[in-house]
Amino acid sequence: MAWHITDSVDEFLAGAGDFLRARPVENTVLLTVTDTLRQRGSQVYGDGPPVFGWHGDGAFVRTPPRGALLSEMPPAAAAELAVSLAGTDLPGVSAPGAVTEAFAAEWQRLTGVTGEVVGRQRLYRLVSLTPPDPAASGAGRIAGAGDRDLLIGWMTAFQRELGEEPQATAEFVDDKLAYGGMLLWEDAGQPVSMSGISRPAAGMVRVMAVYTPREHRARGYAGAATTAVTRAALDAGANDVVLFADQSNPTSNALYQRLGYTPIEDRQTVEFPS
Template sequence: MSWQLTDDVEAFASTSDDFLRSRPVEHTVFLTLVDTLRRRGLHAYGSGAPIFGRWRTGEGAVEGVLLQTPPHPMMFSRLPAGAVAAALDTLAGRPLSAVNMLVDDAAEFVAGWPAPSATERLRVRLYRLEDLAPPSPPAGRARVAGVADRDLLVRWTSAFHDEIGEVREDGYGPVVDDRLSYGGITLWEVDGAPVSMATRSRPDAGMVRVQQVYTPLSHRGQGYGGAATSAVTREALDLGASDVVLFTDLSNPTSNGLYQRLGYRPVLDRVVMEFAS
């Protein structure tokens, strides 16, 4: 059993695709990242070179993966016994600012990583839709965003990332353009003016992830975010998705309560641990 690292996305995809697609709900982010890197190039998420890894059994089967798109944390799938300890050995000597792992795996990794200290930066919960329970709709209607909305969407996407403390090296235009290309942004508008947005991933292995829900501060508290989320969830179901998922920040009780009222149910928790240099 061993970790094998590579900087070749095609080599990683060819050996890990069956593993990732075997549990598309758990592996939702990995599937989206690999798809994006294959379509848009290795620097789709930043100027740093991505790194990929797979944990193989003695028989050669893949039972765990890691993936990092710098400057973002290194993300690990659920890992079998022995894989965390082996990862510590395999990654020894590499610069590592943060990891994104299942909570139990993160505790073991942090205990063994040679950093002066580690700080919990974010704890998130993955939800999967059970049965959609649309809220009583507020004023307005949903519509799929188009290229005429691009400038607004870039501003809102930037504002969303500012609120969660993330910065993108090359701005958010490429992200918005990609989502517009497949109809992946839904707006809720009132009297013809957008008041909220919700975005979704492309369908992959029967899975669609609701990625960003954003309502400007001046429009919050009116139910627009819930309406936009319900609408984009319905779009995913209409596209044939068998699994619709989303992540929430566990420090935000409002969003966690909202998504459960819409019919989403908890699956697992992940944590981002940041290392002092």
Template sequence: MTWTDTADPAAFEAAAGAFLRARPVPHTMLLSVAATLRTTGADAYGDDPPRYGWWREGTETGAAFLWTPPRPVLLSAMTERAASALAGALTARGWHVPGVAGDPAAADAFAATWLRHHGGAAHTGERNRLYRLGTLTPPDPGPPGAARPATAADRHLVLEWFTAFAADAGVAPPRDARTVDDRIAHGRVLLWEDGGRPVAMAARTGTEDGVTRVAPVYTPPERRGRGYAGAVTAALSRAARDAGAREVLLFTDLGNPTANALYQRLGYEPVQERVVLEFTGAGREAARV
């Protein structure tokens, strides 16, 4: 039982691709990030190259990770033993990671081992819930207006709203416009228009193994409370299914009861929780490989 790491995405796909795709819903983050790195480039998330890895038990892959510095290490579904072993392996390699993201039990096990080696502390940066779409139930009555695909003419507004969403959520904004451009070009950004003016936005990832994830959903503060977010999310969810997605997913902040209630009214059903732990103090050195 050991961890192997690589900078080669093809080697990662060969070793861990089948494992991740066997359960694409809980592995949505790793699959979508890996897809972005393939399509957008290895520098999609930062200047330092991404690192990939997998855990073998005999000849079978039983876990995987993906790290895109300077963001936290992304964990697949894994046992606490595998997560603890990963923290030890990364320490032995001399890596300095800023945090970890995944199932709470696995993330806690990684953090405990990491802090035992490095000192410092871990605090919760995010606590999310993953939802999957069951029976879509659009708002009825809905708000005035209608959804339309964003076009290249909307690029500046869409990038502005992606950045505003990141600021509201306390997460890293898009590194540049490449991801936004890709989503617009492939019809994966919808704008809700009221009176001929865009008032809300919903976007989604590409479809990997039949799975797509809605992210982000944004309404400017002065337009909130009018039902636009629910309407544009429902429209995007229907469009994703019409385009062939078997599963439509989204994450919500567990600290936002309004959003959790909204998406459940639209037909989204809870799947599992996810936590992002950030390391501070002695355990939080400059992220580098």
């Protein structure tokens, strides 16, 4: 089956929506990105027009200047997608490991460019929420408009710690504030940690942007913020709560497993040097 490529999110969801919703946990990023594009417009992630594609066995989304996000798919479909995207200014892809490898191998054959693995992430799904013991001091609250500057500053620092160049940080914060999607953990009235959550999509929500500034670390605040935002998602009716952790960070991976999250899938990001 050939790949269908479009710049219309509605056309993409008409063609790929059932495929994505059938496995909302594994397709969490594609679902939440397309939902944000529908809610906030095509320029929310950058000036370039988004590109979408679907196949009988897979789907992808690209929001320039970022690379493409690929779903699980057979290696042959990944190689066919590389052929379909050859000639574009694709800077990289993010996908389950075998998918990334198949795409990168075909991309190298077509372009002569060797991909470089720049990140490995592990997807977790909540099984049963287990609050940290002992509990951190303080309490969580939903962030509001008055917290915008603080959140933008923390998101910028968070992206830089991940080795990323901050992009669309204000847009990300504004989107989350629009639906109460950011939580601040406060101790003695001072914000000390944050956590975010996506809009529901097919009964799934994703915890994201869990960050504690360096001066507030090692006090249990990240676990407390993650627990609070997870509980809020469950209370709001989420069927599945998921999150990603950098595989190179044993602290966060151990924390999420203590809170009741279990590994589901590993993904890797490959960049293609220009």
